[in-house]
Amino acid sequence: MRGPEITISFAPGLRLFAAPERREGRTTVVTDGASTLGHVVESLGVPLTEVGRLLVDGREVPVSHVPGAGETVEVGAVARPQPVPGAELRFLLDVHLGTLARRLRLLGVDAAYESEDIGDPALAALSAAERRVMLSRDRGLLRRRELWAGAYVYSDRPDEQLRDVLGRFAPALAPWTRCTACNGRLEDADKRAVGERLEHGTRRSYDVFAQCTVCDRLYWRGAHHARLEAIVEGAVAEFGGAAGPPA
Structure with missing residues (x-):
């Protein structure tokens, strides 16, 4: 009938x-x-x-x-920019969005990332437990009722993915303040204190360092800095924030 x-x-x-x-x-x-x-x-x-x-x-x-x-x-x-009421704006990305996660972290955006496929139920539960917006290209995952919040990532190209997320949610940008490897906060590191961990060429060529407060990874303005700086400057020019790394 x-x-x-x-x-x-x-x-x-x-x-x-x-x-x-x-x-x-x-x-x-x-x-x-x-x-x-x-x-x-x-x-x-x-x-x-x-x-x-x-x-x-x-x-x-x-x-x-x-x-x-x-x-x-x-x-x-959905309206853009999309408000996320009642919580600090934080993201969770699935296993297929590693490059996007690293670029969000480069811009100082809180972006948790699962480097292994832990399954849709576990991802949805983590989104709810930590009140994070789930970013994914998996429509089935985004239909799970236990998600706290979610958003479909429309492109498969990292440049377009970043613009999509920044334009949709308008997160506050604080470039060079997060570890791109683990999402931890960075703090200034004294060259004398970390010198024994550096290659001779690095120790001779650079004076400004930052260190992750979670995984202890060290950062400096190395060979890839120009490429990363271009990503930061492009995002800041379009979406706002401060482009320069800590002095």
């Missing part, structure tokens, strides 16, 4: 999630008469993490709305 029939359309940015026949204009969907609008939207392939306003016949409704026969539904994309 057929349930209520509704008409639904998706904002342009959400159409990539839907089946090809639902990507242009309005299409008809037969519901079961009991499922919420949120469930209907997800059943059509769109993670709720990416959904903004839901309009039914022009009025805004919650995801818990149960659609009725003849209703016209418009599914909007």
